[in-house]
Amino acid sequence: MKFDTPAGRNPIDQLKVVGQPHDRIDGKFKTTGTAPYAYERHDVAPNQAYGFILGSAIAKGSIASMDLAHAKAMPGVLAIVSTLDMPKLPLGRANTAHLFGGSEIAHYHQAVALVVADTFEQARAAAAAIRVDYVRAKGRYDLAALAPTAPLHGAGSGEGSAAPKIDRVGDFETAFAAAPVTIDRTYTTPDETHAMMEPFASIASWNGDRLTVWTSNQMIAWAKGDLAKTLGLSPENVRIDSPYIGGGFGGKLFVRADIALAALGAKAAGRPVKVAMTRPMMANNATHRSATIQRIRLGATRDGTLTAIAHEGTSGNLPGGGPETATSQTKLLYAGANRMIATRLAVMDLPEANAMRAPGEAPGLMALEIAMDELAEKLGMDPVALRIANDTQVDPEKPTRKFSQRQLVECLKLGADRFGWRKRNPKPAQVREGTWLVGMGVAVGFRNSILTKSAARVRLDSGGIVTVETDMTDIGTGTYTIIAQTAAEMMGVPIERVVVKLGDSDFPASSGSGGQWGANNSTSGVYAACVKLREQVAQRLGFDAADVAFADGRVRAGGRSAQLADAAKTGPLVAEDRIEYGTLDKDYQQSTFAGHFVEVAVNGYTGETRVRRMLAVCAAGRILNPKSARSQVIGAMTMGVGAALMEELAVDTRFGFFVNHDLATYEVPVHADIPHQEVVFLDEVDPLSSPMKAKGVGELGLCGVGAAIANAVYNATGVRVRDYPVTLEKHMAGLPMMA
Secondary structure, three states: OEEOOOOOOOHHHHOOOOOOOOOOOOHHHHHOOOOOOHHHOOOOOOOOEEEEEEEOOOOOEEEEEEEOHHHHOOOOEEEEEEHHHOOOOOOOOOOOOOOOOOOEEOOOOOEEEEEEEOOHHHHHHHHHOOEEEEEEOOOOOOHHHHHHHOOEOOEEOOOOOEEOOEEEEOOHHHHHHHOOEEEEEEEEEOOEOOOOOOOOEEEEEEEOOEEEEEEOOOOHHHHHHHHHHHHOOOHHHEEEEOOOOOOOOOOOOOOOHHHHHHHHHHHHHOOOEEEEOOHHHHHHHOOEEOOEEEEEEEEEOOOOOEEEEEEEEEEEEOOOOOOOOOOHHHHOOOOOOEEEEEEEEEEOOOOOEOOOOOOOHHHHHHHHHHHHHHHHHHHOOOHHHHHHHOOOOEEOOEEEEEEOOOOHHHHHHHHHHHHOHHHOOOOOOOOEEOOEEEEEEEEEEEEEOOOOOEEEEEEEOOOOOEEEEOOOOOOOOOHHHHHHHHHHHHHOOOHHHEEEEOOEOOOOOOOOOOOOOHHHHHHHHHHHHHHHHHHHHHHHHOOOHHHOEEEOOEEEEOOEEEEHHHHHOOOOEEEEEEEEEOOHHHHOEOEEEEEEEEEEEEEOOOOOEEEEEEEEEEEOEEOOOHHHHHHHHHHHHHHHHHHHHOOOOOEEOOOOEEOOOOOOOOOOOOHHHOOOEEEEEOOOOOOOOOOOOEOOOOOOOOOOHHHHHHHHHHHHHOOOOOEOOOOHHHOHHHOOOOO
């Protein structure tokens, strides 16, 4: 199905099932521990052995020799695959670092060997017995030291965000020099890790030259192609199966070392092999979000109209890698005639930097939205009013290109009203409750809506059961449920009469989960397949397909009706199709918006920060399931608390590794850190987006939260912290006297 004209009224608009707050289909399995995750697939292949990855003990250099003799002789050891046994494996579509092979070491904890044994403990013990002689080379590990000479380097995140090398509109320098009110500030964000609950884990099994891998991966079609390329296989001889994923956040978009080494280990051992990365290896072997250094300059007239906007972002990555696209949202978020956007990339020897939830916008808004607050203060203007004054309904660089929907002003106005923003004291450090300093902060959330093709297969059997098959994944987002809702709405059956099968590469290739594109595109693919199935049903029952209605398990047209199941009496009906898009996303800018409001309390004696209230007002097209969408947003808001107040990978700039590479020392929010979170969705449909008229919310809920918290801390204390995370030692000395 080609979607190239705005969506008119269609069966989804009935909203009998779609748009309703259904419980998640997978919820009962996850809460009872019966949902099968990758490492727990004990039933899929008999006689599974255990693989343990040995990671490099240096960050840069080479391997001179590797002694495997003692390890091979240890109890239970079945095979050892050494990186010296083969040349570098080819890179997948988005891998920067080679996953295995060769003597060269590009980053700390790079996989150098896999030990396969009868038990996990035997494999781990044998891996510790391998003796590796390294030749250490000098590496580049300090972004601050490298930033002054980092060259311009534009790129896309691979997940929707893009940043130019340099992009100019008008004459920024002249406008900035002439502006009566200006700010020029630099902000930093640290390296961050995904910290998902489920580790990178895979089970691999060979049947002749056909490989099956049960794994944890967000993008099944990408994984199938990349694994085939990496191992030199024909794609039709590779099957990926990933029905449940315990968190990904972008870290599982691409093939990682666990998948490749499970396959190599299974080949070497002659039996299925399961591999899971340890938590330290997840931080250093896989991917992370790069640290950023961001300079922002804003110029405005005294009434708050932006006349000059410059955003320069610097990040680091391995040779051949891309930047953190932290300037991407600044191209679109606010009006302003004179603009300069630039991105720089320092070549480093730290582990690979790649997509992490809301790449670009998440760290970019952490800087831009503090800068907007600083400008508002200098102007003596309310921060909400400043943002509203600079709203735009068109692409600032291409004024003839309108936004398909843009209700940012409505998000801010409604949010301010619901949050009690008018009670905020604009003068910092004035509100006290006992020993606590109390403040409020606001920030804008922004994330683009990406359209990408997505396919599905739909089957109707003689019992009236509708089965959906697509390689789409559920990474904790409620995909099973919204796909079931879509099929139920289209075929006129209760959601209980729909069976959804996901995550298998033998199914039609979907959009996959990433970039906030999964929900809208995958359900649109199911919509397209259901349109075909409806046509087959009408034809089988002798109805006019143009005038047929599906409801309550029946099909009606022209005064006649029949049971839906009757259409499959003589055999099941199967339809397959995919959604493809025309140029509507080129003709109109398609984005999502939010207003984030936060109240914090900072202890005047200890500097401890506590988040007390949070509100997100979101404009994101049709909300397919308000219950699961709210869960997505509050989860993202929680991640924003982590980014603002605690998350930071500490870099050992001598030896090039992340020191705090476990959940004991890499701090993330726990239940006690999170207050009540309120989420409001504006009543919005976007007929230019898809037949579902939806967009996405999974990353919008994160974008802007960090800045809202930082702005609230400033309002509470009068101390402006521009280097994340906002930890107590950064504002302790500046706290007002308490007695």
